[in-house]
Amino acid sequence: MTDYDVLRVFCAANGGYGNELGVVRDGSVVPERGERQALAAKLGFSETVFVDDPERGVIDIYTPGDRLPFAGHPCVGAAWLLDVPELVTAAGPVGARQDGEFSWIEARAEWAGQRTLRQYRSAAEVDALPVPPAGEWTYAWAWEDEAAGRVRARGFPGRGEGVVEDEATGTAALLLTARLGRALNIAQGAGSQILTAPQPQGWVEIGGRVVLER
Template sequence: MATPFYLVNVFAETHFGGNPLAVFPQADGLDGALMQQIARQFNLSETVFVHRPERGEHAARLRIFMPDYELPFAGHPTLGAAFVLHGLWGLGGTYTLETLSGAVEIRHQGSAVSLSLRNGVQTASSVLTQAAVADLLGLAADDVAEAPVWVNTGTWQLLAGLKSFDAVACCGIADAARFARETAERGVAQLYAWAEQGGEVVSRMFFLQNGAVVEDTGTGSAAVNLGGLYFSRHLAPFACTIRQGDSAGRPNRLTMSVDADGVITVGGNVVEVGQGRFVLP
């Protein structure tokens, strides 16, 4: 028995840019353990599985897996799945997808896909101080704008604001064990470093996978959380473009906006690069 899958690059400006993703559009009948094994087999940052929706007015329900665990929400799998389903099912320009963290509104315009969330935002302080996060990232204390903060608009992530694009480009995490100890307050070790100048954001996302620090090249959920952070600080409406992945050789380009009501929209271009059939055990 085999099931189809599609390979796409999300937030891509070129064929080999963006963040790779595997999409399984016919996942009904696959249990969580099998989906986790398939995600581990592909070993991409995420693999997304499409199921029948729980509510009839929605288009589909998504299950999103990293190689090691399932996520309640992630941006680039949601957008990549939307791109594939739009082409396969002839969906209209707007519709709703379900994730474990809630409903996500989708909009299409050519190869560009955007998602909008209305989940509200939660924030929490971190045990990491401004000086500690600077040291963890290999930076001087005055390269960091403030102490990092936890943000949740669908999934908890630790956001560290830096003072310049150069600081973002130069940062890195050399000590995986320390990273695991100091950033896993919410169960998952990860850190989103970002800086904003004149409506442009440059960012990098670090997370732990199989005991090693890995860099994600395009993180839609973190872009959503950044919008949530701006809203929580009464800085909305706000809009920006986000550059991510350049340091890893996979340029990603995202758009993010948050309105005065707290609706956060993140989008980018999606490119299909392959398809096939996965043989099930």
């Protein structure tokens, strides 16, 4: 079995929750795209990262069923693990920095892919939502405190791959931040936390806590 690490990204303040991420630190042991896709499907995480050059931060990202040019929580996790100033993804260069307990990346909304952002009237309404049938990728959200930028959200990938709800979704948070044009403090899933902030020239910062699970 190929060696891999498991991180939890966008953890709560107590280190709990967060979205699990598989990271194969030595991507050369799984060089072919088909092999990587098969391993990502076998591991079953919402995303798995293959590190092709740890010093330059070159990474390759897969869901159980597809290869992604960019994804938020894999980049935040890889930035923390590799401790580099930049990641190189298929979408383009991703700025990275560490700030105390938070790992941050800087990316563009157009890299996020197709997501449906659906606003609800209250956090309680978002909490009560059933998992929708397979179909579009839906980010359900509502203001918890609009003045403070606090958001309650849940992410439903709509994929028939076994990942029915994402615990924390950086790409959807990126799109929501770009749409609203303001910094957000997002509570997603069962207890994860995502921080965001719009930057000049269409960039958005996404930050969160990362822990090494195993």
